Amino acid sequence: MRLVDKFTIWFIIIFVLVTPVSMFISYRSIKERMDTSETVRLTDLNNHIAMQLKSGAAPQQFTISHPITIERVAALPVNKVEVSEEQRFNRNRNQNECKLTVSSFYNINDSYYKISSYNDVTKSKEILNGMLRAVFWKMALIILLIVITTRLVSKYILSSFQKTLDTIQVFSLRQREKLELPETNTKEFRQLNSFLKKMTDKAADDYSKMKEFSENASHELQTPLAIIRSKLELFAETDISAEQADLIGDMQNAIEKLVRINRSLLLLTKLENLEYEAAEDLRFCKITNSVLASFENWIQLKNISLVKNVDKKVSLRIHPSLAEILLTNLLSNAIRYNWENGSIVVTLTSHSLTIKNTGSPLEIPAEQLFQRFKKSNQCAESVGLGLAIVKQICNVNGFHISYNYLEGYHILQVEFTKSPAIAEAFEEKQVGILLDSPAIV
Amino acid sequence: MKILAVEDNKELAASMLEFLSQDNNICEHAENYEQAVDKLSQYTYDCILLDIMLPDGNGLEILKFIRTKNISSGVLIISAKDSLDDKIVGLERGADDYITKPFHLSELQARLRAIYRRKQLNGDHVITFNEIALNTDTLEATVNSKFLDITRKEFELLLYFLVNKNRVLSRQAIAEHLWGDYTDNLANLDFVYQHVKNLRRKISSLNGVDYIDTVYGLGYRFKSTAI
Numbered sequence: 109m110r111l112v113d114k115f116t117i118w119f120i121i122i123f124v125l126v127t128p129v130s131m132f133i134s135y136r137s138i139k140e141r142m143d144t145s146e147t148v149r150l151t152d153l154n155n156h157i158a159m160q161l162k163s164g165a166a167p168q169q170f171t172i173s174h175p176i177t178i179e180r181v182a183a184l185p186v187n188k189v190e191v192s193e194e195q196r197f198n199r200n201r202n203q204n205e206c207k208l209t210v211s212s213f214y215n216i217n218d219s220y221y222k223i224s225s226y227n228d229v230t231k232s233k234e235i236l237n238g239m240l241r242a243v244f245w246k247m248a249l250i251i252l253l254i255v256i257t258t259r260l261v262s263k264y265i266l267s268s269f270q271k272t273l274d275t276i277q278v279f280s281l282r283q284r285e286k287l288e289l290p291e292t293n294t295k296e297f298r299q300l301n302s303f304l305k306k307m308t309d310k311a312a313d314d315y316s317k318m319k320e321f322s323e324n325a326s327h328e329l330q331t332p333l334a335i336i337r338s339k340l341e342l343f344a345e346t347d348i349s350a351e352q353a354d355l356i357g358d359m360q361n362a363i364e365k366l367v368r369i370n371r372s373l374l375l376l377t378k379l380e381n382l383e384y385e386a387a388e389d390l391r392f393c394k395i396t397n398s399v400l401a402s403f404e405n406w407i408q409l410k411n412i413s414l415v416k417n418v419d420k421k422v423s424l425r426i427h428p429s430l431a432e433i434l435l436t437n438l439l440s441n442a443i444r445y446n447w448e449n450g451s452i453v454v455t456l457t458s459h460s461l462t463i464k465n466t467g468s469p470l471e472i473p474a475e476q477l478f479q480r481f482k483k484s485n486q487c488a489e490s491v492g493l494g495l496a497i498v499k500q501i502c503n504v505n506g507f508h509i510s511y512n513y514l515e516g517y518h519i520l521q522v523e524f525t526k527s528p529a530i531a532e533a534f535e536e537k538q539v540g541i542l543l544d545s546p547a548i549v
Numbered sequence: 550m551k552i553l554a555v556e557d558n559k560e561l562a563a564s565m566l567e568f569l570s571q572d573n574n575i576c577e578h579a580e581n582y583e584q585a586v587d588k589l590s591q592y593t594y595d596c597i598l599l600d601i602m603l604p605d606g607n608g609l610e611i612l613k614f615i616r617t618k619n620i621s622s623g624v625l626i627i628s629a630k631d632s633l634d635d636k637i638v639g640l641e642r643g644a645d646d647y648i649t650k651p652f653h654l655s656e657l658q659a660r661l662r663a664i665y666r667r668k669q670l671n672g673d674h675v676i677t678f679n680e681i682a683l684n685t686d687t688l689e690a691t692v693n694s695k696f697l698d699i700t701r702k703e704f705e706l707l708l709y710f711l712v713n714k715n716r717v718l719s720r721q722a723i724a725e726h727l728w729g730d731y732t733d734n735l736a737n738l739d740f741v742y743q744h745v746k747n748l749r750r751k752i753s754s755l756n757g758v759d760y761i762d763t764v765y766g767l768g769y770r771f772k773s774t775a776i
Contacts, residue, residue, distance in 0.1 A: 330629035331558055334651035338564035341654045344717040344767050345571075357719075357766035364721045367651055402728065405702065406740055 112262040119254045123247070131243055138235055143208060146229050147191050150210035154189075154223045158214040161221065176225045184213050184220055193229075206231045268292035272301055279308060281315045315381070322377040329370050337363055372493035375433070376480075379500040384427040386505075392431060393422040396456050399435040406443055407452070417455040424524055426505050434501045437494040438463050438520060445518070453517075461522040470518075474511050550665055551575045554598040555585045555611060556627065565598065568654040569661070581605045586614055595668070596623045596661050601639060612642045623664035627652070653722035655713045662712040678711055678773075680757055692755040702727055703748050710761065710771035719768040745769055 157176060160167045169176055190211040198205045209226040271290040279287055287308040289301040340363070344356050378384065396418050407414055424431070442452050442465035450466035476482045478499040481492040502509045502522060512519040552574055556562040559580075566576045577594075579585035582605050589597075589611075597615065601608030608626070615624060626639045629650040636647050645664045648657060666674065666685060674686035680693045688704050690697040699707070709726050710718070720738045727744070749761050762770045 326629055330650040331561060334629075335558065335560045335564065337651045338561060338568070338654050341717070341719070341722075342564055342567055344719070344764075350765055353764065353766040360719050360721060360767070363651075405700075405743070409740060409743055 111266065112258050115262070116255055116258050119258070120251055123250060123254075127243060127247060131239055135232070135235055135239060139232060142230060143191075143193070146208050146227055147210055150208070150225045150227060151189055151212060153225050154210060154212035154214075157223050157225075158212065158216060158221065161214070161223075162216045174226055176223065178221060178223050181213065181220045181222045184215060188213050195231075204231065265294070268294065268297050269300075272297065272304065276304060276308075281308075281312055286312070318377075319381055322374060322381070326370070326374050333363065333367055333370065337367070369493065372497060375497060376493070376500055379430075379497070379504050382504060384430050384504065386425045386427045386430075389423040389425050390428055390431055391422070392424045392426070392461075393418050393420055393456060395428070395431045396422075396435055396454070396461070399432060399439060400454065402436075403439055403443060406440075410443060410446060411449045412443065412446055413449075413451045415451065415453040417453070419457050422456055422458050424505075426501075430501050430505070434498055434522075437498050438522075441494060442518070442520075459524060461524075462519065463521075464517045464519045466516055467518050469513055474513070477511055478509070550595045550661070551577075551593070552596045552598060552661065553577050553579060553585070553588055553592075553594040553622075555579045555603070555608065556598065556600045557581060557603050558600075564654065565657065569658065572658070582608075582611060585611050589615065589618070589620060593620070594622045595665055596625060598625050598627060598657075598661070599644070600627045602629060609638065609642060612639065612644060616643045621668070623661075623668045625657075625660055625664055653719070653725065655709070655716055655718050655722050656726055658716075659709055659712050659726065676708070676711055678714070681707070681711070681752070683708055683711065692752055692757040695755050697751060697755060697757075699748065699751055703744055703751070706744055706748055710769075714771050714773050717764050717767050717770050723768065 153176075157167045157178065161178070167176075167178060190213075192209045192211075194207050194209070195204050196207050197203075205228045207226050208229045209224055211222055211224040214221045214223065268290050269292075275287065275289055287305055289305060292298055292301065337360075340356055340360055344353070348356070400414070400416065400418075426434075438461075439452075439454075442463050445467045446452065446465050447467060452466075453462075453464040455462040455464075470477065472482055478495050480496040499509060501507075506525055508523040508525055510521050510523075512521075550572075552569055554562055554565050554569075554576060556565065556578070557580055562578050562580075566578055570576045577588060577592075579588050581603055585599075599608050599611055601612075603611075612624065612626075615622065624644040624646075626644045626647045627650060628636075628639070628647065639647055645667070646660050648660055663685075666676075674684055676683045676685065681697075682691045682694075683704070684690070685708065688701065690699055690704055690707060705727055706723065709723065720741045723741045723745075724738055727741070745761060749759055753759055760771050760773070762772050764770050
């Protein structure tokens with residue numbers, strides 16, 4: 109619900125609640141004023157008749173149309189004036205009328221008189237009816253105006269807020285540009301803007317620190333690793349015994365693993381830093397074919413049968429290196445965890461990539477499959493970061509990956525939820541960074 | 550081949566110099582920007598190994614220097630960053646290739662040789678060793694002047710052996726050379742064995758000498774003298 113709608117609704121609720129109360133108050137005060145003025149008039153009339161009685165003249169017997177009653181009473185009551193109001197039925201007009209009677213008591217020539225005169229006054233119901241009609245129009249008019257003006261005014265008042273929203277929407281930490289927000293004279297928006305500015309500046313600062321750290325970590329670790337690796341290579345060149353060769357071999361294996369872990373973790377960090385932005389669409393089908401070709405020997409070695417359903421003209425917006433890593437990791441898993449004489453089915457459409465392979469069921473829960481350093485059969489030859497990287501690549505590109513085990517097949521499906529670019533518009537061109545050397549068989 | 554290694558890390562530089570100078574290369578070392586510029590102004594080199602992260606300034610500055618002075622040496626960038634930006638910037642500014650730390654010395658050698666081959670004007674693209682000849686242009690190989698029917702990977706493997714004669718090449722180094730370094734995939738090692746086996750069989754079938762020696766526990770060695 110929009111802010112302006114919320115305000116409008118609150119205005120209307122308040123208005124609806126207040127109206128009956130104000131109506132009651134105005135009704136009461138109108139009725140009271142009318143009765144009071146009528147009472148004053150009738151009291152005056154009574155006084156006038158009393159004067160006539162006093163002077164001995166024949167008293168007037170009627171007001172305008174109603175009879176005046178004059179009677180003697182035994183004593184004067186405490187209140188010299190009594191006012192009573194009653195509803196009576198008027199047969200001629202066939203409706204109720206409201207009758208206001210004023211009785212005044214006088215001491216005239218030592219006799220006590222009660223002089224009563226009455227008049228019909230406007231009924232409460234009529235006042236109420238009149239008011240209701242006015243209130244109805246008033247309400248309709250006010251609600252209409254609230255709805256219209258809040259919309260017009262909010263556009264003006266919230267314009268700087270809207271600008272702020274637009275600015276943050278396109279803000280990206282990677283652009284290394286500071287957040288520039290429009291000036292505003294609204295206190296709350298000024299606070300919001302200054303808060304946003306502080307927050308983004310801090311985030312930008314943290315981001316650059318993190319980047320710096322990952323770069324430094326990389327540099328600091330890679331150089332010692334390079335030294336150890338090169339020294340071992342030189343050591344292997346020297347005159348060594350078989351026993352020493354074995355030891356060197358083991359060390360080389362361990363270093364190899366270390367190098368891979370370091371490299372994979374750095375790749376994950378870079379993915380998290382969103383350092384791989386795709387500038388243009390990529391022929392994903394071509395990369396799929398070239399990665400498949402590079403694995404051909406390995407597939408033959410394990411005597412795996414490969415079924416390839418790769419659609420032509422599948423283009424996606426993804427960084428070429430990431431596309432290659434994604435496919436390489438998925439396919440090498442499909443081969444590595446396969447049986448001898450097993451099978452692999454690779455299906456690529458413009459909506460999804462599905463890789464099915466035979467293999468033993470997972471030994472870990474499927475939901476742990478994409479976690480770092482989780483391996484099904486603790487296969488010593490793998491680091492356990494391959495699928496974590498795949499998952500991260502999917503996250504970065506807005507793809508959705510799912511895993512299933514069905515009838516002896518591991519099924520990994522990557523859904524390209526983003527609508528794939530129109531393949532026709534994509535000109536035929538060689539994808540720049542493919543595998544260094546796709547196998548020619 | 551005359552090589553200048555610009556690398557601030559002394560141990561790594563020592564390894565590179567020791568390895569490269571075994572192949573009749575003349576290797577010199579510069580530790581920082583100043584020394585590098587000094588040497589580049591006085592001598593000519595065939596190849597320059599350039600660490601782009603030097604303590605006294607970005608190695609890219611040296612690249613700029615090389616370009617402004619029209620130095621025709623091949624440049625191989627060494628970086629620990631492994632970030633795509635560096636790679637692209639480096640190659641755009643006139644470097645010939647890019648290698649990421651930690652690298653195998655044999656890989657370094659192969660890359661340097663490749664740059665050297667490309668840089669030599671009118672140089673022929675045929676590498677010969679005794680009865681074996683490899684044409685790096687057409688990717689064709691012959692043994693005893695007979696066509697050797699090998700796959701692209703086997704060609705690359707043979708080339709790798711030839712530029713690293715008499716070196717122990719670990720299976721990892723070979724795997725990384727053939728399949729790149731992004732695979733989380735050490736099972737490729739069996740695969741190296743398969744490729745080496747095929748290569749030996751194919752060369753033998755053309756009456757070639759079996760130069761490839763298995764070094765127990767470590768890998769393989771291409772011996773310049775027959776076993």
